[in-house]
Amino acid sequence: MNAVLSAAQAYCGEIETLSARLGERVALDAAAVLDRGDTIALEPPGLWSPNRSCRLVRAADGWIAVNLPRPSDLELIPAWTGAALEADPWEAVEAAAARTPWAQLVEGARVLGLAVAAVGEVAADRPAVPGLRVTSGRSWRAGLPTVIDLSSLWAGPLCGSVLAQAGWTVTKLESAGRPDASRATPAFFTRLNGAKAEASLDFGNPRERARLADRIASADVVITGARPRAFEQLGITPEAMFARNPGLTWVAVTGHGWRGDGADRVAFGDDAAAAGGLVRWEDGEPRFIGDALADPLTGLAAAVAAMTAVEQGGGVLVDAAMARVAAEVAAGA
Numbered sequence: 001m002n003a004v005l006s007a008a009q010a011y012c013g014e015i016e017t018l019s020a021r022l023g024e025r026v027a028l029d030a031a032a033v034l035d036r037g038d039t040i041a042l043e044p045p046g047l048w049s050p051n052r053s054c055r056l057v058r059a060a061d062g063w064i065a066v067n068l069p070r071p072s073d074l075e076l077i078p079a080w081t082g083a084a085l086e087a088d089p090w091e092a093v094e095a096a097a098a099r100t101p102w103a104q105l106v107e108g109a110r111v112l113g114l115a116v117a118a119v120g121e122v123a124a125d126r127p128a129v130p131g132l133r134v135t136s137g138r139s140w141r142a143g144l145p146t147v148i149d150l151s152s153l154w155a156g157p158l159c160g161s162v163l164a165q166a167g168w169t170v171t172k173l174e175s176a177g178r179p180d181a182s183r184a185t186p187a188f189f190t191r192l193n194g195a196k197a198e199a200s201l202d203f204g205n206p207r208e209r210a211r212l213a214d215r216i217a218s219a220d221v222v223i224t225g226a227r228p229r230a231f232e233q234l235g236i237t238p239e240a241m242f243a244r245n246p247g248l249t250w251v252a253v254t255g256h257g258w259r260g261d262g263a264d265r266v267a268f269g270d271d272a273a274a275a276g277g278l279v280r281w282e283d284g285e286p287r288f289i290g291d292a293l294a295d296p297l298t299g300l301a302a303a304v305a306a307m308t309a310v311e312q313g314g315g316v317l318v319d320a321a322m323a324r325v326a327a328e329v330a331a332g333a
Contacts, residue, residue: 004278004293007329008034011300015162018307023144023166033158034296039188045288054270056119056279056286057094059102063286065274066093067115067267076112080105115255115266117275119286122256122323124276124331129298129305129320134238137313138247144168145310148215149196151225152180154269154292155322156253157192158299159306160223164195166307172196173215175203209234217244220314221306223251228263238317247314251306253298257321267322269295276326293329294322301325 008030019026036042042050049055053069068074068089077089081096097105102118109116147170149160157172157180164170172193174180179200182189201208213236216222222241224231231237238250252258255267256275269292273279278293279286302320309316 003332004034004290004297004329005030007297007332008300011297011304014304015300015307018304018311019162019166022307022311023168026162026165028162028300033300034290034293036154036188036191036291039191040185042291045290047285047287049270049288050291051270054115054268054274054288055090055093056274056288057097058285059097059105059118060100062102063119063274064097064102064105065117065119065271066097066109067271069115069268073114076114080108080112080114110265113266115268115271117267117271117323119274119279120277120330122275122277122327124324124327126324128324128328129301129318131305131309132317132319133315134242134250134317135246135315137315145220146218147171147221147223148173148219149193149223150174151223151253153182153225154192154295155298155302155320156223156225156251157182158296159251159253159302159320160196161192162300162303163221163306168221170196171215172198173212174198174200176200177202177204203234209236212236213241213244216241216248219245220247220310221249221251223253223302223306225253227254227266228252228258242315242317249306249309249314249316249318251302251318251320253302253320253322255321256323258317258319262321262323269293269322272298272322273326275323276328277330278326279330294326297329298322298325 012028012030047056054067081092083092145168149172160170255272256262256265272294280289305318
């Protein structure tokens with residue numbers, strides 16, 4: 001955990017410097033940012049993640065992290081493993097994994113929308129959070145930036161929370177039909193979103209989707225946590241939004257990147273951490289070292305990238321992939 005804390009402290013230091021130039025100085029306690037144990041029941045990490053939704057499982061040629069946090073995930077196990085769903089679904093997972101190469105397991109999970117990753121599959125061989133310039137941006141303008149936060153759970157909302165603490169005007173905008181799942185844990189939700197204004201729109205209504213596009217087009221920053229295809233279905237793509245708003249900074253928090261082969265993969269903080277190799281090894285077996293670590297680390301990294309992009313005039317897509325951030329932190333261990 002020393003490397004994780006050191007990385008979080010480094011991000012917090014950058015946030016403090018940038019926020020002082022762009023608004024109100026934000027001084028964060030890195031250890032507190034990494035810890036949500038006061039708001040959610042957690043167990044010690046090991047083969048299981050502290051929240052007990054993710055497990056490290058031996059495949060035929062390596063190890064995978066299997067994350068099943070949603071009831072619908074369990075229903076997909078027969079389709080993924082080819083086995084009937086027994087009383088203990090993890091028995092089917094372990095049996096199927098033991099005879100199957102990890103790449104086949106990961107690909108099958110990708111098709112079904114399950115959060116499965118091979119331990120250490122992502123290398124720290126490129127920038128963890130690249131800022132992809134889309135337009136020439138605009139010159140810095142007076143006043144504190146406005147932010148639309150469309151993200152959910154931990155990483156994206158943490159990024160938005162940091163920007164709100166800097167005095168930026170942040171609105172948490174949710175789908176009326178699919179609100180942030182972290183609302184089920186009120187204390188944790190409030191920690192990340194309490195300083196934001198709130199709004200909701202019916203994303204299934206064309207008129208409401210037009211209003212969503214207008215909100216993004218008038219903002220300085222938009223934070224998203226869904227995969228690219230979700231925005232294609234809404235008709236709200238980065239290309240369309242940057243055409244309307246050349247100074248926009250789009251912070252795209254994903255599991256495996258906005259572009260490339262991993263763009264359509266589902267991921268959460270624990271499996272993304274394992275994908276980046278952010279685990280410890282004990283007698284040849286991997287172990288989790290903390291709670292969904294890719295989430296808070298990516299939230300901090302995304303906040304740094306967002307403030308940097310805004311200071312430079314925007315026109316940037318921030319590609320904040322949790323697995324890549326985890327890989328960068330693991331490489332520094």
